[in-house]
Amino acid sequence: MAFNKTGGPEVLHLVDLPTPTPGPDEILLRVAYAGVNYGEIQHRLGDFGEPEGETVTGLEAAGVVAAVGERAAGERAGAAVSAVSVGDRVAAYLPDGGGYAEYVVVPAAFAFPLPDALDLRTGGAAALVLTTAYGVLAGAARLAPGDTVLIHAAAGGVGGVAAQLARALGARAVYGTVSTPEKAAYARAAFGYDEVFVRDDFPAAVTAATSGRGVDVVLDPVGGPTRLASLDVLAPFGRVAVYGEAARHPDLQLPVLPLWKNNRTLTGYNIGDLARRAPETLRAHALNALSLAAAGAVRLDITEEHDLTDAAKAHRLLGEGRNRGKTVLRVDASSSLLPLQRGPASSSPSGV
Numbered sequence: 080m081a082f083n084k085t086g087g088p089e090v091l092h093l094v095d096l097p098t099p100t101p102g103p104d105e106i107l108l109r110v111a112y113a114g115v116n117y118g119e120i121q122h123r124l125g126d127f128g129e130p131e132g133e134t135v136t137g138l139e140a141a142g143v144v145a146a147v148g149e150r151a152a153g154e155r156a157g158a159a160v161s162a163v164s165v166g167d168r169v170a171a172y173l174p175d176g177g178g179y180a181e182y183v184v185v186p187a188a189f190a191f192p193l194p195d196a197l198d199l200r201t202g203g204a205a206a207l208v209l210t211t212a213y214g215v216l217a218g219a220a221r222l223a224p225g226d227t228v229l230i231h232a233a234a235g236g237v238g239g240v241a242a243q244l245a246r247a248l249g250a251r252a253v254y255g256t257v258s259t260p261e262k263a264a265y266a267r268a269a270f271g272y273d274e275v276f277v278r279d280d281f282p283a284a285v286t287a288a289t290s291g292r293g294v295d296v297v298l299d300p301v302g303g304p305t306r307l308a309s310l311d312v313l314a315p316f317g318r319v320a321v322y323g324e325a326a327r328h329p330d331l332q333l334p335v336l337p338l339w340k341n342n343r344t345l346t347g348y349n350i351g352d353l354a355r356r357a358p359e360t361l362r363a364h365a366l367n368a369l370s371l372a373a374a375g376a377v378r379l380d381i382t383e384e385h386d387l388t389d390a391a392k393a394h395r396l397l398g399e400g401r402n403r404g405k406t407v408l409r410v411d412a413s414s415s416l417l418p419l420q421r422g423p424a425s426s427s428p429s430g431v
């Protein structure tokens with residue numbers, strides 16, 4: 080499912096493209112399920128530039144390794160490609176998109192062996208959101224045991240797993256904000272928040288819930304007035320971690336003096352930048368988060384499954400903010416029925 084011009088969900092259409100060939104340190108993935116993410120809505124809308132020809136979006140997928148490229152030369156290169164074999168089940172983060180397809184080429188460093196406890200449908204929903212949530216909490220926000228956390232867009236893909244990961248990493252209390260009371264009830268039940276507030280009133284609600292102290296960490300993928308108000312609910316040495324622009328407001332122009340006058344930190348996370356400059360860190364985050372999911376500490380709540388050809392339907396839902404938990408596209412569910420096949424070098428879950 081590709082688009083060749085920016086616009087609404089209707090620009091997504093079915094195309095027949097040649098099966099790509101993996102280069103050095105790459106694998107070819109036969110996709111079983113692809114996750115649907117807000118970043119793909121922004122890609123289609125043109126927030127990341129105009130498409131050049133038929134462009135296949137899709138930042139995460141899971142499936143079976145169909146081919147493995149050469150091991151590149153160099154001391155550190157090639158380690159990840161040696162860790163996978165044809166037939167392995169992997170969840171993949173796709174920095175250049177391509178997940179809404181039957182086959183996609185993946186840098187081997189971002190093809191994560193799927194633990195036996197996780198099926199391909201869960202894997203398809205996991206690679207981007209789990210890695211992002213882990214990276215925002217552990218990397219950008221430096222979450223410490225005992226911290227209190229506030230998560231905006233609490234009922235969504237990243238938000239839902241971030242709440243559970245925060246607890247697994249030692250958070251003392253986890254609060255959320257959403258747009259409607261219905262989503263608040265859903266997020267509380269699905270992800271175990273202490274409290275979930277409707278976003279319009281969140282500063283007063285957070286102040287009351289924390290007896291005036293504020294929170295140590297805010298996760299903000301929304302932006303605009305939400306971001307500005309988040310700085311005001313920080314406890315001393317608190318961090319607002321910025322990682323998205325879901326509300327598509329213009330960027331904030333902030334004075335710096337209030338940061339030191341109020342012991343505040345503003346920090347950021349971007350998975351694409353990490354993929355380019357610290358791929359081993361990204362891989363370590365992904366493997367840690369997948370292990371926590373395999374151990375049952377984090378559950379991906381897949382509330383919507385659509386056929387690949389119905390990608391526009393999934394985009395409409397997410398673009399209008401009507402989604403809950405995670406949405407996946409079914410590309411080739413028969414791959415889920417394949418027996419597990421293990422190559423000699425495939426068993427190391429921490430093959431960084």
Ligand SMILES: NC(=O)c1ccc[n+]([C@@H]2O[C@H](COP(=O)([O-])OP(=O)(O)OC[C@H]3O[C@@H](n4cnc5c(N)ncnc54)[C@H](OP(=O)(O)O)[C@@H]3O)[C@@H](O)[C@H]2O)c1
Binds near residue numbers: 259300322351
């Ligand atoms: N920096 C990175 O590397 C990185 C990586 C992955 C994802 N992200 C970001 O993380 C965020 C969550 O991604 P996701 O895929 O898991 O999406 P999601 O949270 O499942 O869905 C997006 C949510 O954003 C909220 N939202 C706020 N204003 C909105 C608006 N004007 N229109 C539509 N939705 C609005 C909605 O929740 P409410 O109804 O609660 O408002 C909506 O459900 C996105 O901002 C995404 O760009 C960043």
